[in-house]
Amino acid sequence: MTPTPRPTVSTVQIRIDHHSAVHLAAATARALAQQCAMPGAMPDQAAVLASELASNLDKHASAGTLYLQPALLGGGLEILAADDGPGMPDLRQALTDGYTTTATLGAGLGAVARIATDFTIRTQLGTGTWAxxxxxPPDTQQPSQAIGSLCLPVETEQDCGDACAAADTEDARTAIVIDGLGHGPRAAEAAQTALRVFHRTHDHPLADILTTMHRALRRTRGAAVGALRLWPAQAQFCGIGNVRAAVLSHHATHRRLTGQPGVVGLNMPAPRTHSIPLEPAATTVLYSDGIDERWTHSPSRFLLQLPPGLQALALAHSYRRTRDDAGVLVAKAPGNPRA
Known part of the structure; x- marks a missing residue:
């Protein structure tokens, strides 16, 4: 199965620190939907989703941020919201049309749930809310709840040197996180070169994918790369450089893996592939060194029990190192009983 090429833009981040940011969020979502060639009224629907989620952050949250990006699998786009606010005491009531605590029409989250192809939200009192x-489009593969990712550039840069991708075959899911050396345009060039190789070779053995990338990246500054292949009861990991993997259950971190020393495109050793047994409902995380690895030491039960899309959001929002590009991908295997 050949993956549908995704637009090669990084995640767009909009901090909702003033009401004017709500209008920026709507305009950005409309433009991104148009870039993704979404038909008919869908760019306007994307603008409504972004406006409602941003308005909710503006009214109720602290340190609220909206993230917008093309969907990793399937067509369309994702609009994600994260905050460090008080949380919602009654999420079901908050999703009811007409419910409001701020003397407004209260269309917010109820409208989001109706318009979106898929809407996932979790909240915890005293911690915040993730959505x-x-x-x-109706004629495309529906977005997968069993995978999520974000790629964020250094705060002073527009180009992101980290990239994520995934592709499904009949029996497995293959995912990759690429961290171009350094940051800025040259790091982004290396990451996008590696990404193009992945789209051509995603069904090859993992070590062969990295070897092909090594040849393609020789005229770039190089990259760290972590590749993952998931089946319902087993995973494989192959990595070069500082891209890490972690295997999670709903209760704890069970495995931590780091790529071999080296740089793809410059000084890569012969890549080794590690096999990892997976328990039912296990989740696997790939992340670059722009995500602080200390999150694996004692993750909260709330974080561990988030679905993959929201888990990626929580890691990028709460554990990102803002002086480096950051990429994180969270996935379950296809056929996983809780995927």
Whole structure:
């Protein structure tokens, strides 16, 4: 199965620190939907989703941020919202049309749930709220709840040197996180070169994918790369450089793996592939060194029990190192009983 090429833009981040940011969020979502060639009224629907989620952050949250990006699998786009606010005491009531605590029409989250192709939201009192609204054309593969990712550039840069991708075959899911050396345009060039190789070779053995990338990246500054292949009861990991993997259950971190020393495109050793047994409902995380690895030491039960899309959001929002590009991908295997 050949993956549908995704637009090669990084995640767009909009901090909702003033009411004017709500209008920026709507305009950005409309433009991104148009870039994704979403038909008919869907760009306007994307603008409504972004406006409602941003308005909710503006009214109720602290340190609220909206993230917008093309969907990793399937068509369309994702609009994600994260905050460090008080949380919602009654999420079901908050999703009811007409419910409001601020003397407004209260269309907010109820409208998001109706318009979005898929809407996932979790909240915890005293911690915050995490939400992901996916919007996809009806004739495309529906967005997958069993995978999520974000790639964020250094705060002073527009180009992102980290990239994520995934592709499904009949019996497995293959995912990759690429970290171009350094940051800025040259790091982004290396990451996008590696990404193009992945789209051509995603069904090859993992070590062969990295070897092909090594040849393609020789005229770039190089990259760290972590590749993952998931089956319902087993995973394989193959990595070069500082891209890490972690295997999670709903209760704990069970495995931590780091790529071999080296740089793909410059000084890569012969890549080794590691096999990892997976328990039912296990989740696997790939992440670059722009995500602080200390999150694996004692993750909260709330974080561990988030679905993959919201887990990626929580890691990028709460554990990102803002002085480096950051990429994180969270996935379950296809056929996983809780995927």
């Amino acid at each position: 992901c609204a996916r919007l996809a």
